[in-house]
Amino acid sequence: MLSGRASGLAKHADGNVEAMRALLVARRSGRSARIVCLNQIRHLGFCGPDELREQFRGVSRKTLAGRAAALRPRADGDAVMYATKLAMRTLGRRVLVAEDDIAHIDEVLGSLVRETAPSLLALYGVGVPTAAVLLVAAGDNPERIRDEAAWARLCGVAPLQASTGKTTRHRLNQGGNRQANHALWRIVFTRMSGDDRTRAYVERRLEEGKSKPEIMRILKRYVARETFGHLPRT
Numbered sequence: 001m002l003s004g005r006a007s008g009l010a011k012h013a014d015g016n017v018e019a020m021r022a023l024l025v026a027r028r029s030g031r032s033a034r035i036v037c038l039n040q041i042r043h044l045g046f047c048g049p050d051e052l053r054e055q056f057r058g059v060s061r062k063t064l065a066g067r068a069a070a071l072r073p074r075a076d077g078d079a080v081m082y083a084t085k086l087a088m089r090t091l092g093r094r095v096l097v098a099e100d101d102i103a104h105i106d107e108v109l110g111s112l113v114r115e116t117a118p119s120l121l122a123l124y125g126v127g128v129p130t131a132a133v134l135l136v137a138a139g140d141n142p143e144r145i146r147d148e149a150a151w152a153r154l155c156g157v158a159p160l161q162a163s164t165g166k167t168t169r170h171r172l173n174q175g176g177n178r179q180a181n182h183a184l185w186r187i188v189f190t191r192m193s194g195d196d197r198t199r200a201y202v203e204r205r206l207e208e209g210k211s212k213p214e215i216m217r218i219l220k221r222y223v224a225r226e227t228f229g230h231l232p233r234t
Contacts, residue, residue: 015140016116020109020132027105027129034098039070044091047085058083065099091195120230125190130183137180138231147229156181157220184220184227191219 041064045056059067069092073085110128111134113121120131137154138145145151152158156176191198198219205215 005103016112017135017138017140020112020116021136023105023109023112024129024132024136027102027109030098030185030231034102037095037098038064040209041065041067041088041091041095044084045089045156048088049078052081052084052088058173065092065095069096077107117230117232120227123187123226124195125187126227130186133179134227137177137183142231143175143233145228145231148225151228152221152224154180155184155220155224157184157217159217159221181220184223185216187223187227188216188219191223192216 038061040058045053045068046061047053056067068088071085071089071092073082073089075082106128109132113128113131117131117135120126120134121128127133129130136144138151145154149158155186156178158176161218188198192202202212202215203220205218210218
């Protein structure tokens with residue numbers, strides 16, 4: 001850039017997309033903390049006193065935090081039981097707070113995404129967090145991305161030429177924005193589970209000898225082309 005040879009435009013950071021980026025940072029942190037706390041609750045339940053272990057045997061992950069948060073540790077009882085219940089209750093309350101925070105962030109993210117690129121949410125498999133990740137990758141000035149091929153390269157789904165001699169082949173692109181790449185993977189995964197056209201395509205390519213990872217890479221490229229058409233153009 002300082003040499004004067006750079007031709008690409010930098011992302012702006014002064015609009016809805018920058019607001020989404022900040023919210024996604026907090027959302028990812030909250031999700032990570034939630035997962036850690038749930039795992040710690042499960043571990044304490046497994047390793048705690050027999051009575052507590054039986055109480056939490058078979059409790060689903062969905063209700064685990066609520067059950068832990070409702071524990072009533074008694075300081076006048078067994079020291080280990082008291083400490084374990086207190087720890088599990090503390091962790092359970094942390095999970096519930098994190099879930100409330102994530103829900104609020106998703107509500108604000110939803111408003112920003114609908115204002116910025118409403119048609120993106122109409123695509124099968126694209127939810128609010130996924131759309132927000134893609135919009136953050138594109139930036140507040142997505143017109144800087146010249147075409148869908150450039151968008152595919154930015155998302156790391158443009159295969160790289162790796163031909164040698166008479167052998168023509170391509171290899172996986174490990175570059176690009178990895179969060180956007182994962183967002184495309186989530187869209188493909190959702191479609192492979194519930195979209196009839198995608199499932200039919202997968203079956204046909206499997207019969208041709210393609211592996212599922214190869215098929216998913218192809219589908220991510222198709223989804224990149226599709227989502228590019230729904231990025232805001234200003």
